[in-house]
Structure formats: C-alpha cells, structure tokens
Amino acid sequence: xxxxxxxxxxxxxxxxxxxxxxxxxxxxxxxxxxxxxxxxxxxxxxxxxxxxxxxxxxxxxxxxxxxxxxxxxxxxxxxxxxxxxxxxxxxxxxxxxxxxxxxxxxxxxxxxxxxxxxxxxxxxxxxxxxxxxxxxxxxxxxxxxxxxxxxxxxxxxxxxxxxxxxxxxxxxxxxxxxxxxxxxxxxxxxxxxxxxxxxxxxxxxxxxxxxxxxxxxxxxxxxxxxxxxxxxxxxxxxxxxxxxxxxxxxxxxxxxxxxxxxxxxxxxxxxxxxxxxxxxxxxxxxxxxxxxxxxxxxxxxxxxxxxxxxxxxxxxxxxxxxxxxxxxxxxxxxxxxxxxxxxxxxxxxxxxxxxxxxxxxxxxxxxxxxxxxxxxxxxxxxxxxxxxxxxxxxxxxxxxxxxx
Numbered sequence: 001x002x003x004x005x006x007x008x009x010x011x012x013x014x015x016x017x018x019x020x021x022x023x024x025x026x027x028x029x030x031x032x033x034x035x036x037x038x039x040x041x042x043x044x045x046x047x048x049x050x051x052x053x054x055x056x057x058x059x060x061x062x063x064x065x066x067x068x069x070x071x072x073x074x075x076x077x078x079x080x081x082x083x084x085x086x087x088x089x090x091x092x093x094x095x096x097x098x099x100x101x102x103x104x105x106x107x108x109x110x111x112x113x114x115x116x117x118x119x120x121x122x123x124x125x126x127x128x129x130x131x132x133x134x135x136x137x138x139x140x141x142x143x144x145x146x147x148x149x150x151x152x153x154x155x156x157x158x159x160x161x162x163x164x165x166x167x168x169x170x171x172x173x174x175x176x177x178x179x180x181x182x183x184x185x186x187x188x189x190x191x192x193x194x195x196x197x198x199x200x201x202x203x204x205x206x207x208x209x210x211x212x213x214x215x216x217x218x219x220x221x222x223x224x225x226x227x228x229x230x231x232x233x234x235x236x237x238x239x240x241x242x243x244x245x246x247x248x249x250x251x252x253x254x255x256x257x258x259x260x261x262x263x264x265x266x267x268x269x270x271x272x273x274x275x276x277x278x279x280x281x282x283x284x285x286x287x288x289x290x291x292x293x294x295x296x297x298x299x300x301x302x303x304x305x306x307x308x309x310x311x312x313x314x315x316x317x318x319x320x321x322x323x324x325x326x327x328x329x330x331x332x333x334x335x336x337x338x339x340x341x342x343x344x345x346x347x348x349x350x351x352x353x354x355x356x357x358x359x360x361x362x363x364x365x366x367x368x369x370x371x372x373x374x375x376x377x378x379x380x381x382x383x384x385x386x387x388x389x390x391x392x393x394x395x396x397x398x399x400x401x402x403x404x
Contacts (some may be wrong), residue, residue, distance in 0.1 A: 332365025
C-alpha cells in the first residue's frame with residue numbers, strides 16, 4: 001500500500017504538531033506520523049502530571065487533521081518514500097524529521113536486565129508512558145533516587161516529593177542546574193528542594209544499580225555509600241534522535257545538520273526541534289522548536305523568503321511546592337566577563353534573586369528566581385539586543401513586580 005502526501009512529518013511532539021497545524025492553516029495539508037499510542041501531548045508539562053497537578057488529558061495538544069500512528073523504520077531517498085513497521089510505504093515530496101530526542105541512559109552496572117530492559121522500579125523520564133509508570137509506582141513513603149540535577153532531575157525530584165516520596169537527588173556536578181543558573185540561583189533551588197524534604201547530594205557519581213529478583217533495591221555511589229531505593233529516575237539529559245537520518249545517509253553531527261531553510265543534506269528533507277542542529281546548536285527547548293516549525297511552515301507553504309536564523313532561548317521553570325510556587329528563569333549569558341556590569345538584587349526573606357549582566361549598554365543575560373513579574377519585560381529587552389536607556393529603567397524592572 002502506498003499513499004501520496006506532499007508533506008510528511010515524522011514525529012508528533014511539539015514541533016511536529018505545530019508544523020502540521022500551521023501547514024493546514026496555510027492550505028498545505030501534511031501527514032503527521034507518530035509512534036506513541038497516546039494523542040500528541042506537551043512534553044514540557046510531564047512533571048506537572050507526575051506531581052498530580054494535571055491529569056494526562058490536560059496536556060494533550062490540539063491534533064492536526066492528518067495523524068497516522070505507526071513507527072517509521074526507514075527512508076528511501078531515491079524513491080522518496082518512508083517505510084513503516086506495519087508494512088506500508090508513504091510517498092513524499094517534502095519530508096520533515098521532527099523525531100525529538102531520547103533520554104541518556106548512564107553507563108551504570110546493573111542498569112539493564114539480561115534481555116536489555118530496565119529493571120522493575122527504574123524509569124527514564126521522557127515520555128507520557130514513563131510519566132504514567134512513575135505515577136503508578138509512587139506513593140507516600142516510597143524511597144526514590146533521582147540521578148541527575150539538571151532541569152529534568154530537579155523537576156522530577158520536586159514532583160516525587162510533592163507526591164510524598166522520600167527523595168534523594170544525586171548530582172555529579174558541584175551544583176544544581178549548573179548549565180542554566182549561577183551559583184546563587186542554584187543555592188535557592190537547593191533550598192527549595194530541601195524545604196520539600198529532598199535530600200540532595202552534589203559532586204557524587206552513581207556507580208551501580210543493585211537489584212533483587214529483577215527489581216531495584218539500592219543505588220551505590222562511587223565512594224561505596226549505598227542509597228536504598230524502591231524507585232530510580234534517570235534524568236541524565238537527552239540526546240537527539242538521529243537514527244533514521246543516519247540510516248538514510250544524511251549529514252549528522254550532534255543532531256541532524258540543517259541550514260537556514262531547515263534543510264538537511266538532502267534538499268527534499270528538513271529537520272526541526274530537538275533532533276535538529278542549526279548553526280552548531282542543538283537547542284533541546286520548546287521555544288526554538290516552535291519557531292523552527294513556524295518558519296518551515298511558511299517556507300513549505302510557498303514563501304521563498306522564509307528563514308530560521310536562530311533563537312535567543314529562555315529557560316523557564318515553575319516548581320510548585322507545598323506552600324507557594326517557586327519560579328525561575330534564565331536567559332543569555334548568566335556569568336559576567338571582565339568589564340561587564342552586573343546588577344544583583346537578593347531578598348532572603350522572600351527567597352527572591354535577580355541578576356542581570358550588561359555589556360556595552362546591552363542586556364546580555366540574567367537569572368531571576370521567585371516572583372517573576374519582571375521576566376517578560378527583561379526578556380524583551382534582551383531579545384531586542386538594543387541599547388538600554390540612560391534613565392534607570394533596568395533598576396525599575398528589577399525592583400518592580402509588574403511588566404510581564
């Protein structure tokens with residue numbers, strides 16, 4: 001069986017759904033192919049589902065007109081077809097890879113069973129199935145170890161603690177979210193998790209996962225210390241999902257290489273979202289994926305001038321604790337260079353922290369923690385990359401809770 005569709009999009013995540021819907025709005029129908037059994041959903045909100053704040057159906061994305069649930073097994077570039085696991089073949093004029101990313105599974109002893117499966121109680125945290133499996137297993141008092149202290153690990157630890165688990169977070173780096181936050185902001189995140197009852201170990205490396213009868217029982221650290229565990233969550237980052245592109249002979253480095261038209265080394269194939277590498281960068285964030293989808297939709301719908309030239313991306317995280325929400329945002333360069341000006345305001349009582357870095361009268365980055373009414377205006381000033389006025393609005397933005 002062969003069906004003919006002008007645009008075929010592989011991957012029903014945020015980027016793929018956005019592209020298919022935008023193309024439909026522009027009068028260019030697309031076939032979206034996804035391999036998960038669930039309706040398309042917003043992966044960014046999985047931690048809120050795990051925390052019990054949202055039901056799974058709340059994070060469902062509005063589906064595009066054409067959605068096919070099957071797994072693509074290969075691409076025939078010469079014939080311009082994709083082969084599916086159910087034996088069907090789909091022809092394309094333009095093919096878009098929006099395959100996303102896979103969780104990084106660390107090289108730990110005992111991590112896999114004899115048949116190469118994760119032991120009972122060990123979970124990645126990337127898909128809705130991962131989330132539902134964790135939600136089913138967590139209960140008050142369960143002992144959970146989260147491996148990884150980045151954005152995903154912090155979110156998972158918070159969600160499990162809110163559900164009543166006894167959570168230990170093991171982070172190899174010297175502080176939490178070191179890629180996004182400066183040391184002062186990291187300390188506030190640590191305080192927030194500690195207030196929720198999370199025990200945080202930094203600068204510690206996990207060496208071994210110990211199982212009994214196929215189920216996890218403990219996690220051993222490099223110094224020999226063992227953490228009892230009924231649940232283990234692997235939050236060690238993600239890696240672009242490039243297998244299909246590599247099998248098809250497309251140029252791949254960290255991600256699938258694309259130009260400003262989001263075109264791969266094959267002029268009939270494009271890539272967007274977590275799997276794509278543009279101008280040396282794999283973003284792995286929602287905002288760039290959506291911007292790429294919008295730009296590519298315009299191009300495929302007939303606008304020859306449509307281009308994607310990069311995203312100045314902002315990391316935003318809301319941690320809903322027992323008493324009050326804890327917001328943080330980070331953008332641009334959060335560490336100052338010699339000669340930069342730094343404005344930093346801290347309110348220990350309210351648990352707020354605001355820092356911006358200014359270079360040559362331009363806002364180049366910032367970190368904001370707690371009560372983020374100012375984040376919208378500051379982000380706009382940063383995104384515009386325009387000189388800051390001389391009459392003091394930057395200090396006003398940092399001290400005023402309005403402006404979002």
